[in-house]
Amino acid sequence: MNIVKPQTIAGVMELLPDDQLVFDHIKQIIEETFLSYQFLPIDTPAIEKNDILFAKGGGETEKQIFGIDSSKKDMSLRFDLTVPLARYVSEHFSDLNFPFKRYQIGKVYRGERNQKGRYKEFYQCDIDIIGNDSLSIHNDALLPKVIYDIFQKLDFKGIKFHINNRKLLNGFFESIEISDKEEVLRTIDKKAKIGDEKTKELLTELCGEDKALKLMGLINNKRDNKELLKYLESLDLNDNYKLGLRELKEVYDYMIKFGIDDESIMIDLSITRGLDYYTSTVYETFLDGYESIGSVCSGGRYENLAGNFSKQNLPGVGLSIGLTRLFYQLQELGLLEKYREDFTDCLIIPMDEKLNFYAIDIKNDLKNKGYKVDIYLEDGKFKKKINYADKIGVKKVIIIGQEEYENKMVSVKNMEDGNQVSVKIEDIGDYL
Amino acid sequence: MNIVKPQTIAGVMELLPDDQLVFDHIKQIIEETFLSYQFLPIDTPAIEKNDILFAKGGGETEKQIFGIDSSKKDMSLRFDLTVPLARYVSEHFSDLNFPFKRYQIGKVYRGERNQKGRYKEFYQCDIDIIGNDSLSIHNDALLPKVIYDIFQKLDFKGIKFHINNRKLLNGFFESIEISDKEEVLRTIDKKAKIGDEKTKELLTELCGEDKALKLMGLINNKRDNKELLKYLESLDLNDNYKLGLRELKEVYDYMIKFGIDDESIMIDLSITRGLDYYTSTVYETFLDGYESIGSVCSGGRYENLAGNFSKQNLPGVGLSIGLTRLFYQLQELGLLEKYREDFTDCLIIPMDEKLNFYAIDIKNDLKNKGYKVDIYLEDGKFKKKINYADKIGVKKVIIIGQEEYENKMVSVKNMEDGNQVSVKIEDIGDYL
Numbered sequence: 122m123n124i125v126k127p128q129t130i131a132g133v134m135e136l137l138p139d140d141q142l143v144f145d146h147i148k149q150i151i152e153e154t155f156l157s158y159q160f161l162p163i164d165t166p167a168i169e170k171n172d173i174l175f176a177k178g179g180g181e182t183e184k185q186i187f188g189i190d191s192s193k194k195d196m197s198l199r200f201d202l203t204v205p206l207a208r209y210v211s212e213h214f215s216d217l218n219f220p221f222k223r224y225q226i227g228k229v230y231r232g233e234r235n236q237k238g239r240y241k242e243f244y245q246c247d248i249d250i251i252g253n254d255s256l257s258i259h260n261d262a263l264l265p266k267v268i269y270d271i272f273q274k275l276d277f278k279g280i281k282f283h284i285n286n287r288k289l290l291n292g293f294f295e296s297i298e299i300s301d302k303e304e305v306l307r308t309i310d311k312k313a314k315i316g317d318e319k320t321k322e323l324l325t326e327l328c329g330e331d332k333a334l335k336l337m338g339l340i341n342n343k344r345d346n347k348e349l350l351k352y353l354e355s356l357d358l359n360d361n362y363k364l365g366l367r368e369l370k371e372v373y374d375y376m377i378k379f380g381i382d383d384e385s386i387m388i389d390l391s392i393t394r395g396l397d398y399y400t401s402t403v404y405e406t407f408l409d410g411y412e413s414i415g416s417v418c419s420g421g422r423y424e425n426l427a428g429n430f431s432k433q434n435l436p437g438v439g440l441s442i443g444l445t446r447l448f449y450q451l452q453e454l455g456l457l458e459k460y461r462e463d464f465t466d467c468l469i470i471p472m473d474e475k476l477n478f479y480a481i482d483i484k485n486d487l488k489n490k491g492y493k494v495d496i497y498l499e500d501g502k503f504k505k506k507i508n509y510a511d512k513i514g515v516k517k518v519i520i521i522g523q524e525e526y527e528n529k530m531v532s533v534k535n536m537e538d539g540n541q542v543s544v545k546i547e548d549i550g551d552y553l
Numbered sequence: 554m555n556i557v558k559p560q561t562i563a564g565v566m567e568l569l570p571d572d573q574l575v576f577d578h579i580k581q582i583i584e585e586t587f588l589s590y591q592f593l594p595i596d597t598p599a600i601e602k603n604d605i606l607f608a609k610g611g612g613e614t615e616k617q618i619f620g621i622d623s624s625k626k627d628m629s630l631r632f633d634l635t636v637p638l639a640r641y642v643s644e645h646f647s648d649l650n651f652p653f654k655r656y657q658i659g660k661v662y663r664g665e666r667n668q669k670g671r672y673k674e675f676y677q678c679d680i681d682i683i684g685n686d687s688l689s690i691h692n693d694a695l696l697p698k699v700i701y702d703i704f705q706k707l708d709f710k711g712i713k714f715h716i717n718n719r720k721l722l723n724g725f726f727e728s729i730e731i732s733d734k735e736e737v738l739r740t741i742d743k744k745a746k747i748g749d750e751k752t753k754e755l756l757t758e759l760c761g762e763d764k765a766l767k768l769m770g771l772i773n774n775k776r777d778n779k780e781l782l783k784y785l786e787s788l789d790l791n792d793n794y795k796l797g798l799r800e801l802k803e804v805y806d807y808m809i810k811f812g813i814d815d816e817s818i819m820i821d822l823s824i825t826r827g828l829d830y831y832t833s834t835v836y837e838t839f840l841d842g843y844e845s846i847g848s849v850c851s852g853g854r855y856e857n858l859a860g861n862f863s864k865q866n867l868p869g870v871g872l873s874i875g876l877t878r879l880f881y882q883l884q885e886l887g888l889l890e891k892y893r894e895d896f897t898d899c900l901i902i903p904m905d906e907k908l909n910f911y912a913i914d915i916k917n918d919l920k921n922k923g924y925k926v927d928i929y930l931e932d933g934k935f936k937k938k939i940n941y942a943d944k945i946g947v948k949k950v951i952i953i954g955q956e957e958y959e960n961k962m963v964s965v966k967n968m969e970d971g972n973q974v975s976v977k978i979e980d981i982g983d984y985l
Contacts, residue, residue, distance in 0.1 A: 145594055166567060189619050213569060228599060317682060427559070499652060
């Protein structure tokens with residue numbers, strides 16, 4: 122038979138089972154936490170119509186899309202979970218209750234060039250809250266609390282939310298008469314990558330040295346949160362600025378009230394989020410000591426989720442964890458070991474096929490008692506059987522031979538130190 | 554702005570959140586049960602190279618494939634989880650331990666014509682056990698036990714596994730000198746759909762009345778399992794038949810030993826499984842009283858999983874639940890209500906924005922005590938707030954007004970009978 126080389130397409134993450142267990146464990150913590158805050162699950166198809174996906178216009182997205190080769194070529198694989206959310210909320214508008222809090226954990230697809238840590242297929246874990254016509258600002262504080270809980274459970278205590286407000290930034294830009302706001306935002310957004318000097322240089326080119334200095338003064342203002350808020354209040358600029366500042370302060374106060382540690386919040390006026398999608402609150406999230414991996418969770422407030430699909434005004438706020446990329450980065454840093462749990466408490470090995478039924482009785486009994494117990498019933502020599510136990514990394518093996526069977530005993534072998542003891546079947550639990 | 558009509562592509566299942574919760578609940582029971590038997594999770598990409606997907610040759614599959622419109626058109630969406638499993642096991646052969654017990658729950662894609670209950674995207678839940686060179690027959694009994702546990706947990710006590718063995722059938726065909734075995738198998742496979750009369754007619758056309766009668770006698774033999782096995786032993790035909798019979802008996806004995814009720818097993822010689830993929834044990838699974846929905850879980854033993862990808866001989870056995878279709882059918886029959894659980898125990902409503910912080914304190918406290926508690930902090934009149942509580946179907950609402958706040962009290966409203974009581978904050982738990 123002609124042998125085809127077994128390989129995945131380039132640029133996808135596929136894990137071996139031991140790693141998959143860790144991945145699933147993290148995914149489960151994320152999902153449980155979403156549910157614990159009453160976010161409802163939705164599961165949209167991975168394939169959407171092209172007129173849905175490109176409703177905003179193609180642009181950069183169109184280059185990255187995976188098209189579906191149907192005769193009509195009118196559908197494609199989703200590239201994020203936000204467009205499907207917009208379509209979902211518009212399509213099912215009358216069946217949903219607002220504010221609509223939903224989460225979705227699912228795969229998205231992008232035709233990225235092959236590079237390390239960039240994936241063509243990856244999981245996103247999104248939470249969004251969508252209002253019908255209006256949505257209170259406290260929602261912008263609830264989302265980080267959900268993410269905060271997730272990282273606490275994952276034992277990353279040093280999570281830090283960098284928060285900002287785009288209205289405040291816009292107001293400030295207006296106050297110093299900056300004409301090309303978008304380009305200034307884009308430049309500030311690059312600061313973490315290109316450094317202070319280069320940022321100042323680019324801003325000077327854009328709007329002159331005087332304004333560049335003022336901008337750098339604002340975005341580099343790294344005081345204690347409360348002091349910074351006080352300072353910003355003292356500036357007393359235009360209405361846009363004041364509204365943004367009030368929102369920023371409320372989000373900060375609610376974040377504290379919801380139970381986020383002050384240490385885990387940093388009002389950071391250099392956070393802009395590249396997209397022109399966000400209109401008010403914006404967030405990036407970093408892990409203390411691992412700032413090099415970049416933001417592990419980003420998002421913000423948007424004015425209208427679904428203007429392309431509906432005449433309803435649907436303001437919303439969302440945060441998203443790029444799980445596949447995060448997993449890759451934690452793995453590279455060797456930080457995943459702590460999530461590994463024993464998959465199997467013990468493996469039962471009957472020495473001979475005649476003892477299989479007796480071994481199954483013991484397995485059923487231990488399983489009923491709550492043990493994670495596996496049984497090896499394949500034919501073969503003892504060496505092959507104990508090798509299997511060794512390879513799967515199980516710590517205790519229960520060996521059943523003819524003599525043990527006759528005496529209602531088993532041998533419990535400790536795979537770590539090699540010790541073996543004879544135990545009455547009713548006492549096995551004490552030795553696991 | 555130009556409005557695009559929000560709609561999914563045709564032929565996919567997309568659920569409203571309340572139904573999605575039920576779907577996820579069922580999916581979770583399936584996954585937990587797989588794990589409780591030490592099946593390891595894998596998660597292969599939804600996109601595979603075409604030479605992988607078509608390694609066996611295109612045929613029927615190629616017509617149903619969703620191609621990916623990349624410039625090279627060399628990849629497609631998977632149409633099942635078995636081809637990816639074969640690729641996975643071949644690709645990662647040296648990193649896996651055998652027997653390799655894996656499960657995968659994932660979406661697969663088929664270009665089906667639009668009809669009710671047929672989906673272009675649907676979930677499959679697969680478990681397979683793959684051996685390296687050999688695989689003991691007891692594995693064929695373990696898989697139904699896993700599925701049995703799942704349906705017990707889903708409260709379908711009347712599940713029935715129809716089992717058969719293809720070697721036994723082949724041996725029987727040889728003993729009566731049937732030349733076109735495959736066509737006979739295909740005809741027998743249709744029996745449940747076309748009925749006895751039509752089956753007999755077709756078999757007579759294929760191999761004459763005499764042989765057709767003998768075949769009908771075999772496949773319509775519906776005795777008690779033990780009696781049927783005894784009868785089949787009495788026939789004492791050729792080696793192929795005897796081997797198949799021995800396997801069938803062993804699978805039956807192990808199924809009983811693993812804890813499946815005899816009532817839930819039916820040795821059924823008319824089960825063939827259409828594909829020429831299966832070589833020995835085959836299963837179909839029906840729910841008592843709901844036979845009309847067809848088999849809810851099917852599979853069997855195959856000789857070599859990955860002949861196209863590897864020179865290793867990899868025998869295996871697998872069972873698969875088509876979850877999306879099953880969900881659709883249970884929904885149509887109105888059988889899903891029993892899986893609905895309260896998503897939220899209570900909703901907290903502060904009457905005024907000034908009371909939000911106090912309300913959040915109460916929420917945090919109740920959440921810490923383990924209640925599923927939500928809070929409604931949007932602005933608006935009381936009527937709007939209580940309407941929201943009504944729409945989400947929550948049974949208890951905690952109302953906080955100025956007076957309650959001053960007296961460290963809350964009002965607990967029972968949404969079912971409309972009663973409302975004043976309660977001290979430390980006693981709220983007693984009223985939920």
